[in-house]
Amino acid sequence: xxxxxxxxxxxxxxxxxxxxxxxxxxxxxxxxxxxxxxxxxxxxxxxxxxxxxxxxxxxxxxxxxxxxxxxxxxxxxxxxxxxxxxxxxxxxxxxxxxxxxxxxxxxxxxxxxxxxxxxxxxxxxxxxxxxxxxxxxxxxxxxxxxxxxxxxxxxxxxxxxxxxxxxxxxxxxxxxxxxxxxxxxxxxxxxxxxxxxxxxxxxxxxxxxxxxxxxxxxxxxxxxxxxxxxxxxxxxxxxxxxxxxxxxxxxxxxxxxxxxxxxxxxxxxxxxxxxxxxxxxxxxxxxxxxxxxxxxxxxxxxxxxxxxxxxxxxxxxxxxxxxxxxxxxxxxxxxxxxxxxxxxxxxxxxxxxxxxxxxxxxxxxxxxxxxxxxxxxxxxxxxxxxxxxxxxxxxxxxxxxxxxxxxxxxxxxxxxxxxxxxxxxxxxxxxxxx
Amino acid sequence: xxxxxxxxxxxxxxxxxxxxxxxxxxxxxxxxxxxxxxxxxxxxxxxxxxxxxxxxxxxxxxxxxxxxxxxxxxxxxxxxxxxxxxxxxxxxxxxxxxxxxxxxxxxxxxxxxxxxxxxxxxxxxxxxxxxxxxxxxxxxxxxxxxxxxxxxxxxxxxxxxxxxxxxxxxxxxxxxxxxxxxxxxxxxxxxxxxxxxxxxxxxxxxxxxxxxxxxxxxxxxxxxxxxxxxxxxxxxxxxxxxxxxxxxxxxxxxxxxxxxxxxxxxxxxxxxxxxxxxxxxxxxxxxxxxxxxxxxxxxxxxxxxxxxxxxxxxxxxxxxxxxxxxxxxxxxxxxxxxxxxxxxxxxxxxxxxxxxxxxxxxxxxxxxxxxxxxxxxxxxxxxxxxxxxxxxxxxxxxxxxxxxxxxxxxxxxxxxxxxxxxxxxxxxxxxxxxxxxxxxxxxxxxxxxxxxxxxxxxxxxxxxxxxxxxxxxxxxxxxxxxxxxxxxxxxxxxxxxxxxxxxxxxxxxxxxxxxxxxxxxxxxxxxxxxxxxxxxxxxxxxxxxxxxxxxxxxxxx
Numbered sequence: 001x002x003x004x005x006x007x008x009x010x011x012x013x014x015x016x017x018x019x020x021x022x023x024x025x026x027x028x029x030x031x032x033x034x035x036x037x038x039x040x041x042x043x044x045x046x047x048x049x050x051x052x053x054x055x056x057x058x059x060x061x062x063x064x065x066x067x068x069x070x071x072x073x074x075x076x077x078x079x080x081x082x083x084x085x086x087x088x089x090x091x092x093x094x095x096x097x098x099x100x101x102x103x104x105x106x107x108x109x110x111x112x113x114x115x116x117x118x119x120x121x122x123x124x125x126x127x128x129x130x131x132x133x134x135x136x137x138x139x140x141x142x143x144x145x146x147x148x149x150x151x152x153x154x155x156x157x158x159x160x161x162x163x164x165x166x167x168x169x170x171x172x173x174x175x176x177x178x179x180x181x182x183x184x185x186x187x188x189x190x191x192x193x194x195x196x197x198x199x200x201x202x203x204x205x206x207x208x209x210x211x212x213x214x215x216x217x218x219x220x221x222x223x224x225x226x227x228x229x230x231x232x233x234x235x236x237x238x239x240x241x242x243x244x245x246x247x248x249x250x251x252x253x254x255x256x257x258x259x260x261x262x263x264x265x266x267x268x269x270x271x272x273x274x275x276x277x278x279x280x281x282x283x284x285x286x287x288x289x290x291x292x293x294x295x296x297x298x299x300x301x302x303x304x305x306x307x308x309x310x311x312x313x314x315x316x317x318x319x320x321x322x323x324x325x326x327x328x329x330x331x332x333x334x335x336x337x338x339x340x341x342x343x344x345x346x347x348x349x350x351x352x353x354x355x356x357x358x359x360x361x362x363x364x365x366x367x368x369x370x371x372x373x374x375x376x377x378x379x380x381x382x383x384x385x386x387x388x389x390x391x392x393x394x395x396x397x398x399x400x401x402x403x404x405x406x407x408x409x410x411x412x413x414x415x416x417x418x419x420x421x422x423x424x425x426x427x428x429x430x431x432x433x434x
Numbered sequence: 435x436x437x438x439x440x441x442x443x444x445x446x447x448x449x450x451x452x453x454x455x456x457x458x459x460x461x462x463x464x465x466x467x468x469x470x471x472x473x474x475x476x477x478x479x480x481x482x483x484x485x486x487x488x489x490x491x492x493x494x495x496x497x498x499x500x501x502x503x504x505x506x507x508x509x510x511x512x513x514x515x516x517x518x519x520x521x522x523x524x525x526x527x528x529x530x531x532x533x534x535x536x537x538x539x540x541x542x543x544x545x546x547x548x549x550x551x552x553x554x555x556x557x558x559x560x561x562x563x564x565x566x567x568x569x570x571x572x573x574x575x576x577x578x579x580x581x582x583x584x585x586x587x588x589x590x591x592x593x594x595x596x597x598x599x600x601x602x603x604x605x606x607x608x609x610x611x612x613x614x615x616x617x618x619x620x621x622x623x624x625x626x627x628x629x630x631x632x633x634x635x636x637x638x639x640x641x642x643x644x645x646x647x648x649x650x651x652x653x654x655x656x657x658x659x660x661x662x663x664x665x666x667x668x669x670x671x672x673x674x675x676x677x678x679x680x681x682x683x684x685x686x687x688x689x690x691x692x693x694x695x696x697x698x699x700x701x702x703x704x705x706x707x708x709x710x711x712x713x714x715x716x717x718x719x720x721x722x723x724x725x726x727x728x729x730x731x732x733x734x735x736x737x738x739x740x741x742x743x744x745x746x747x748x749x750x751x752x753x754x755x756x757x758x759x760x761x762x763x764x765x766x767x768x769x770x771x772x773x774x775x776x777x778x779x780x781x782x783x784x785x786x787x788x789x790x791x792x793x794x795x796x797x798x799x800x801x802x803x804x805x806x807x808x809x810x811x812x813x814x815x816x817x818x819x820x821x822x823x824x825x826x827x828x829x830x831x832x833x834x835x836x837x838x839x840x841x842x843x844x845x846x847x848x849x850x851x852x853x854x855x856x857x858x859x860x861x862x863x864x865x866x867x868x869x870x871x872x873x874x875x876x877x878x879x880x881x882x883x884x885x886x887x888x889x890x891x892x893x894x895x896x897x898x899x900x901x902x903x904x905x906x907x908x909x910x911x912x913x914x915x916x917x918x919x920x921x922x923x924x925x926x927x928x929x930x931x932x933x934x935x936x937x938x939x940x941x942x943x944x945x946x947x948x949x950x951x952x953x954x955x956x957x958x959x960x961x962x963x964x965x966x967x968x969x970x971x972x973x974x975x976x977x978x979x980x981x982x983x984x985x986x987x988x989x990x991x
Contacts, residue, residue, distance in 0.1 A: 163986075164977050180988050182806050191813045242966045243984040244955035245743050245991060250963070252752050257963035276968075277975045302975075358809070387988065397805035406818040409803045411837075418838050420721075427804040431741045431944065433990040434806060 004090035005110070007083040007099035015088030018055045019062075025353035026056065028361030028399040029063045040068030041368050048114040048123040049073045050133035051154060052080035052345055053098035056356035058089050063364055065094065069125075070117060074110035076129040076154075076299075078102040079322060079338050080345035101321070111136050115144065125371060126151035127363060130299045131161035138170065145172040150370030150380060152176045152363055156189070156220075157275045157299035159385070166385050174380035176366040178359070180387045182434050183396040185221050188359040192351030193297055194225035196344035197271065198233055204323050204337045204347035205293055207269065210234030215267035217260065218274035219250045222297050226271050227255060238263040240279075260284050270294045271343075272303035282308040290332040295343035304340040322346045354403070361396045362388060390426040552661050553668065559653045567675065568648040569661040577617070577650025581624075584617035587913035590921040590956035591621050595628040603928045605630030610676045610684040612694035613715065614642040614906075615660045618913050620651055622920035626927065633657075634682065636672035638690040640664040642906060673697050677705065686931060687712040688923060692719035699731070711930035711938065712736040713923055715745075717836065717860060723942045735938035737926040742945040744918050744953045746782055747991050753915035754858055755786030757905035758832065759794065765884045765898050765908045766854055768830070771795035776828040778821065779835035780807040783858050787832055788816060799824050801840075821845055830854045832904075833864035843869035846887075849895055856898035858905065865901040883908045914960070921956060925949045947983035 023030055047064060051057055053075040064071055073089065075081045075098035082100070089096045097110035111133050115123050122144045128134050134151055137144055150173050153159055159179050165171040178184050198209065214235040216227045227237045227250070239255045240263060241247040247257045260280070264270070264287035272279050275298050282305060285294070296303045310316070313326035313334075322338045338346025350356075366388060374380045401408060416423045428434075557571045558564035585592055604626060613619050615637045626633055635651070637643045637660035644662070651658045657679070659672035673694055677684060684705065689695050689712060698706045711734055714720050720740045726732040739745055762768060775796045777788050788798045788811070800816050802808040808818045821841070825848045833840045836859050843866055846855070857864045870877075870887050878886040883899045899907035926945055930938065958965060973980045985991075 160976065167977070180990075182990070183809070186806075186810065186990065187813065240966050242968055243982070244951050244958060244965060245747075245985075247963050247965055248744075248954045248957055248961075249747065249991065251958070251961035252748065257958070257961065257965070259964045259966050262964070275976075276972050278969070278972065355813075394805050397809045400809060401805055401812075401818075404809075404812040404818075406808050406812060407820045407823065408805060408808055408818070409801050409820055411803050412839075415837050415839065419836070425804065428806075430988075433743070433746055434810065 004095050005097045006086040006090050009087050011084035011087040012091035015084030019058050022055045022059050022353040026059050026357035027403045028357040031399045033066045037066045041372050043068035045069045045125050045371050046117045046123050047071045047125040049127040050076050051129040053086045054082045054350050055085040056353050058085045060360040072114040074114050078107050079341050129154035131158035148173050150174045152366035155299050171383045175385045177385050177387050178362040178366050181362045181393045183358045184362050186434050188355050189221035190225045192355040193222045194229045196351050197226045198229050199348040200343040212269050213267045214269040215263040217272045217279045219246045222273040264288050268292045272296045277302040279303045281305045293335045295337035296340050301340040306340040365392050394425045563655050565657045566652040567659045568652050569645040571649050573646035574649040574653035577646035580617040581620045584621050584913050588621050588917035590917050591625045593956050595625050598629050602630030607631040607931050608684045609633045609686045611635040611688040612638045613690040615648050616644050617647050618916035620647050634676040636676045685710050690715040692722040707733050709734050713926040715739050727942050732940050736942045738942050739922050743950045744922050748918050749915050750782035751786045753911045754783045755790045757909050758787045759790050760909035761904040773829040775830045776824050778833045778840045780811045783834035834858045838863035839866045841865045851893040854896045856904045857901050862902040867901040921953045951982045
């Protein structure tokens with residue numbers, strides 16, 4: 001197995017500079033290095049990571065290593081790698097297999113490279129984003145399953161996959177769903193997308209958002225963030241939803257809730273955020289106005305039916321990398337960004353570092369929990385999915401407050417007794433929704 | 435202030451309170467007597483009000499009344515009464531959620547009959563039914579109009595009536611209810627009977643009853659025991675009347691605050707054990723239920739409606755977002771743009787409050803104890819500070835914490851003159867109002883629910899609703915939001931009543947998600963919102979049922 005495979009190792013210097021800047025914005029991870037770097041809680045762990053190889057992930061990787069782990073890394077999407085970050089990590093001697101613009105076959109190849117460590121040692125922990133690595137090991141390397149202590153999963157879609165595996169009784173080890181930590185889904189998914197959706201669209205196209213009509217499919221955390229950002233830029237936003245509670249939230253925020261076919265005739269910008277499949281199919285694509293821009297903010301590329309486009313279009317023109325124009329038989333053009341893959345990573349630089357710090361701090365804590373706090377699978381059982389306890393969630397938030405100049409109020413002993421809450425938290429019940 | 439007084443007295447002198455007595459205004463003697471009686475009644479009301487607000491001794495009360503300002507303030511509220519009456523004659527255009535119903539204890543109708551407690555009156559409706567106790571059955575027509583208007587904004591309940599009327603899912607249910615009695619909850623009550631239930635109802639708050647709505651319910655044959663301005667003793671008497679009556683064996687409880695549940699457990703434990711379940715609405719009541727469950731004293735299942743998504747994320751968030759502005763405007767008429775507003779707490783209520791005020795150009799600061807909520811505030815562009823950093827510069831202070839003594843006397847001492855202080859939390863202990871009832875401070879009533887507290891050096895702080903929940907005291911809650919809440923309660927009752935044996939044990943449960951989603955779907959038509967349906971393929975891919983539930987229980991919305 002080769003040591004690494006990246007686009008251009010020469011980019012390592014530029015990557016290092018970018019990493020240094022990111023470190024300034026990731027107080028959670030840097031704090032963990034400071035407090036736990038000496039005790040090396042992850043010593044002995046061999047983590048296979050499958051998560052977008054970006055500058056922020058580089059800071060995560062180096063934090064894991066600082067805490068004693070050995071890691072091998074690949075990206076969780078074919079377009080999301082930032083080549084200079086991959087190069088910088090490879091230059092430190094970490095085995096990373098990722099470049100921007102992989103093929104599907106190369107993508108799978110990269111995952112496979114992460115499984116066996118030097119001296120033929122197999123992985124014993126997984127850090128996953130979309131559950132592709134977990135699925136692959138279960139399907140193609142079942143002999144390795146016994147040696148794996150656990151997996152921490154990053155994203156909604158991946159949790160869906162894991163839930164299905166738990167239901168079918170095939171998940172071979174304990175899993176921690178960090179997506180459903182409050183400090184992840186209510187920050188990364190919401191605020192991260194709020195900042196990166198417009199970034200992705202602007203870097204890829206020249207459309208004016210003010211006055212445009214955007215159809216946002218799905219109004220979950222990602223949909224909420226996207227809708228808010230687009231409205232803030234002057235778009236008129238239409239929402240489609242299957243869930244009545246979420247549809248009502250959209251209505252309360254003043255968005256029109258339509259079905260996709262009704263929205264499509266008006267929308268010159270379409271964004272999918274559903275984690276579902278075939279949300280924008282041929283029948284909807286045909287209704288869109290000429291030169292409509294279609295893109296996706298969900299983890300997988302199944303939301304927009306790009307294969308229908310490829311089969312049906314009379315012509316495909318690549319305007320620039322990750323921006324393709326399809327001419328339909330009805331004479332209209334559709335502009336597809338990042339081939340239906342995540343547009344914020346495919347066409348821009350993903351989420352801002354600060355919000356990735358809250359997510360990744362959860363990841364590191366989850367890895368530490370599974371590695372050090374699970375003797376004989378007592379706390380986290382095989383084949384089950386857990387979330388981090390609330391006091392850790394609150395700890396993640398705490399680590400990020402100084403950076404924003406926050407002065408937290410402290411409960412007096414009297415107030416603490418009145419509320420029945422310890423002075424240092426946890427402050428909310430598990431039912432609380434934030 | 436004094437010119438205003440003069441103006442008011444100029445306007446008032448020739449007039450007397452009631453239109454029908456106006457004819458006798460020429461008779462000086464009669465109008466003087468009446469004037470004196472009204473003054474006595476108002477003093478009595480103020481006294482009653484103050485007796486029930488915590489921490490105030492009777493001696494303090496006397497010194498308030500002895501200040502010269504009493505007369506002028508009485509005159510101000512007098513003018514209000516007149517305005518109120520005028521509005522009511524045009525009532526069709528004024529919705530049930532108008533200021534009149536909730537605004538203040540100086541609301542006209544209750545005063546006129548104040549001389550006799552409803553318990554000492556025997557009234558009966560037009561059909562001779564008399565098993566109720568309310569202020570005045572003659573106001574039933576006004577109440578009915580208000581209920582009809584509320585129905586227009588509460589499509590879900592009317593829809594529910596239509597859909598379930600054939601099945602009558604609550605037939606056999608005998609519900610004892612203890613909630614606020616308003617036009618909106620009247621719609622709920624009538625829905626429950628349309629679904630087959632029999633009910634007896636009382637109020638969960640001594641001031642919140644809309645008398646004319648209670649009258650309308652009594653007229654329609656409901657056993658309702660509630661009036662605005664109950665005394666503490668009346669409150670418990672009303673609850674008693676709902677629990678016990680000849681031939682009445684209640685089997686379900688709908689509670690708001692836990693007082694009804696508490697009464698039944700204490701005094702009628704056998705009745706309690708024979709019931710099918712409790713539906714509890716408020717944070718406080720839910721808290722009490724969880725405590726009972728922990729000490730194994732809860733012998734029947736309970737539904738916690740407060741923590742359903744549709745309640746938490748809609749009632750707490752959106753209704754506060756709308757009513758904070760309403761409450762502040764009606765009481766103080768301040769300009770929101772450019773004000774420095776300090777919001778204590780960034781939970782659901784805090785989020786709604788901040789969002790509304792920022793929308794109108796206020797500069798908002800948040801204080802928080804919870805790092806996660808603090809981080810959320812930051813992400814929304816709001817500075818998170820400690821109270822002592824902004825206490826001197828803040829123009830408006832709003833508490834929404836659920837905690838007590840968030841704003842202490844010390845903070846109030848340091849606020850600038852003219853600062854406005856109010857509370858959006860359920861309990862009235864968030865602002866330490868008791869600490870303001872000392873001899874060095876003077877209280878001056880500006881208008882109903884608005885008090886100036888004056889320091890010896892002349893500095894004034896404006897306190898709203900005496901630190902009580904602002905939106906219920908000084909404004910209203912949009913009917914639509916109440917529709918969501920009441921619909922959830924109705925469905926919780928249906929669920930508990932019809933659940934097969936053993937599904938619910940002696941514990942506190944959350945509403946099943948499917949019901950939560952059903953409540954939401956009943957409201958979508960109002961917005962002309964069209965829900966997308968999953969294809970079979972998509973449903974399989976997601977591992978979901980096409981008709982829901984669509985999200986796991988841990989999803990936070």
